[in-house]
Amino acid sequence: MATRERTPRFRKRSTQAQPTVPDEKARPRGADLWGWLDDRLGLSALRYAVPKHANTLWYTLGGITFFGIVVLIITGVWLAQYYNPDPAAARASVLYIQNSVRFGDVIRGIHVWTAYLVVITAALHLIRIAVTASYKIPREINWLVGLGLLILLLFGGVFTGTVLRWDQEAYEAMSHNMEIASFFGTVGGFFSDAFTSSVGTLPRIYLAHVSVIPVLILLLLVVHIFLIKHHGISPTPAQADAGEAPGGRLPPEKETGHYPTHLRLMVGYGLALLGLAGILGVLLPQKIGAAPDPTMEVTKPPVFFYWMYAFEDWFGVQGILYAAIAFFGVLALLPFLDRTPFRSLRRRPVVAALGAALVILIVALSIKVAVSPTAKHLG
Amino acid sequence: MKRLHTLFASSVALLTLQLALLGESSLADGTTGVSVQQLTPKPGQEITVKGDSLVANSQIEVILTGNGIRADLGNVRADANGDFVTQFQLPDNLEPGTYQLQAAGVESATTQLTVVGGSMVASSAGEMEQAPALRHRPLGQKIGLVAVFTVLAGLGIAFAQWRRRGAEPVSQ
Numbered sequence: 001m002a003t004r005e006r007t008p009r010f011r012k013r014s015t016q017a018q019p020t021v022p023d024e025k026a027r028p029r030g031a032d033l034w035g036w037l038d039d040r041l042g043l044s045a046l047r048y049a050v051p052k053h054a055n056t057l058w059y060t061l062g063g064i065t066f067f068g069i070v071v072l073i074i075t076g077v078w079l080a081q082y083y084n085p086d087p088a089a090a091r092a093s094v095l096y097i098q099n100s101v102r103f104g105d106v107i108r109g110i111h112v113w114t115a116y117l118v119v120i121t122a123a124l125h126l127i128r129i130a131v132t133a134s135y136k137i138p139r140e141i142n143w144l145v146g147l148g149l150l151i152l153l154l155f156g157g158v159f160t161g162t163v164l165r166w167d168q169e170a171y172e173a174m175s176h177n178m179e180i181a182s183f184f185g186t187v188g189g190f191f192s193d194a195f196t197s198s199v200g201t202l203p204r205i206y207l208a209h210v211s212v213i214p215v216l217i218l219l220l221l222v223v224h225i226f227l228i229k230h231h232g233i234s235p236t237p238a239q240a241d242a243g244e245a246p247g248g249r250l251p252p253e254k255e256t257g258h259y260p261t262h263l264r265l266m267v268g269y270g271l272a273l274l275g276l277a278g279i280l281g282v283l284l285p286q287k288i289g290a291a292p293d294p295t296m297e298v299t300k301p302p303v304f305f306y307w308m309y310a311f312e313d314w315f316g317v318q319g320i321l322y323a324a325i326a327f328f329g330v331l332a333l334l335p336f337l338d339r340t341p342f343r344s345l346r347r348r349p350v351v352a353a354l355g356a357a358l359v360i361l362i363v364a365l366s367i368k369v370a371v372s373p374t375a376k377h378l379g
Numbered sequence: 380m381k382r383l384h385t386l387f388a389s390s391v392a393l394l395t396l397q398l399a400l401l402g403e404s405s406l407a408d409g410t411t412g413v414s415v416q417q418l419t420p421k422p423g424q425e426i427t428v429k430g431d432s433l434v435a436n437s438q439i440e441v442i443l444t445g446n447g448i449r450a451d452l453g454n455v456r457a458d459a460n461g462d463f464v465t466q467f468q469l470p471d472n473l474e475p476g477t478y479q480l481q482a483a484g485v486e487s488a489t490t491q492l493t494v495v496g497g498s499m500v501a502s503s504a505g506e507m508e509q510a511p512a513l514r515h516r517p518l519g520q521k522i523g524l525v526a527v528f529t530v531l532a533g534l535g536i537a538f539a540q541w542r543r544r545g546a547e548p549v550s551q
Contacts, residue, residue, distance in 0.1 A: 272536045294445060294477040295491065
């Protein structure tokens with residue numbers, strides 16, 4: 001944005017905040033805390049212009065997801081003070097959090113429900129980008145980065161978090177993980193229990209949940225946000241199709257919104273997300289199942305994985321792998337397959353039909369699995 | 380192939396259950412398989428592994444897997460009838476739980492044993508214990524907590540909708 005003009009009001013504020021004030025004593029002492037902070041932290045750099053449509057709920061879903069990830073980190077750090085990843089004590093420690101720790105049930109509820117809500121907001125964010133064709137040039141790579149983030153949230157976060165509970169469902173989830181890992185041969189070895197005998201699989205999954213996955217998510221977030229800043233907020237389909245955004249970016253004079261407003265929406269709706277997670281956590285507390293019995297297979301996965309469970313019913317455990325590769329593969333290829341110059345969904349009937357078919361398929365399969373009895377898949 | 384695996388695993392589980400019920404440690408003569416005496420050993424304890432009707436004179440590796448552990452207990456050679464009986468010592472660091480014991484060779488067979496010593500794994504295979512009781516907050520506390528989070532959500536939405544004088548309108 002350094003080469004782009006800002007609105008006069010913002011530019012003035014930004015200029016005032018530059019650390020070029022010759023004499024700090026000239027500033028009224030204690031009169032301008034913001035200025036003091038701004039000189040040292042460069043906060044006014046956030047006062048830049050964005051397209052006006054960026055300050056809508058529809059375009060704030062990514063920011064809400066980010067806020068949710070922050071909530072997950074904070075509540076996760078709190079939960080980690082009580083969770084014991086030793087297989088002999090893991091489930092008991094979850095029960096301790098739920099039943100004995102002061103507000104443990106509430107914090108755990110917020111953590112789990114926020115994870116679910118974050119997957120939903122991330123998925124809605126992805127749908128918004130697909131509908132508005134924001135993945136088109138020059139944002140193809142950022143689409144892949146965002147898709148990677150969704151995959152990490154879903155499989156890295158929700159899935160590994162399920163295993164940590166170390167009840168029957170958790171054990172079955174881990175068994176599926178190992179079975180799928182075996183399909184990858186040497187590459188899958190890292191995810192299997194045979195990778196090392198010096199430490200159990202549960203501690204390794206815990207390590208992934210609390211460090212490897214969060215670090216990867218944060219790294220991808222840095223790249224994602226950098227690319228958003230680099231490319232600017234994408235134009236609306238109407239603007240793009242009208243030729244108002246050469247190179248996929250609106251000219252500065254069209255950017256009449258303010259990023260601080262976007263931040264306010266992000267924090268405000270993020271707090272609403274936190275409140276909703278708290279309400280759900282209180283009204284629908286997270287259950288802890290029976291101690292794992294390796295000889296049984298009697299549970300279903302979390303609801304987000306239901307559609308894959310249907311494929312497992314049809315093709316065995318490998319069905320999960322095929323379904324995931326097919327679904328995320330199609331999404332990954334979308335920017336490279338959709339070469340139409342248009343961004344309006346009406347002018348992209350193939351993408352619209354494909355997207356609708358995928359959504360309908362996932363919803364229908366999820367409903368099917370929800371009403372079906374559990375099946376045995378593991379050998 | 381998957382069905383065969385399922386069938387095999389079911390057979391092994393059924394066989395294990397039968398053995399557990401009968402208190403027997405050996406298989407019927409002529410049946411290919413592996414069995415273990417002391418079906419619920421403790422970590423570090425010695426167990427007796429018995430193989431029946433495997434490939435004659437073949438080298439067999441006895442492996443214990445489960446709960447993130449894969450321990451090679453040792454090797455043994457089957458006799459001319461494909462049978463063997465050998466003692467092996469379980470690792471000291473085994474976590475309580477059910478493990479697969481595999482006699483892997485030209486022909487392989489598997490059985491299960493449950494290592495005891497803790498209370499975090501179902502007491503016996505095939506018997507699912509009840510889900511534990513969870514904290515049940517009184518209705519008053521629930522209402523209070525829901526009210527707090529509702530206020531938080533409301534404040535969040537109000538903050539998002541809040542418009543400073545002179546600032547751009549928030550479009551929805």
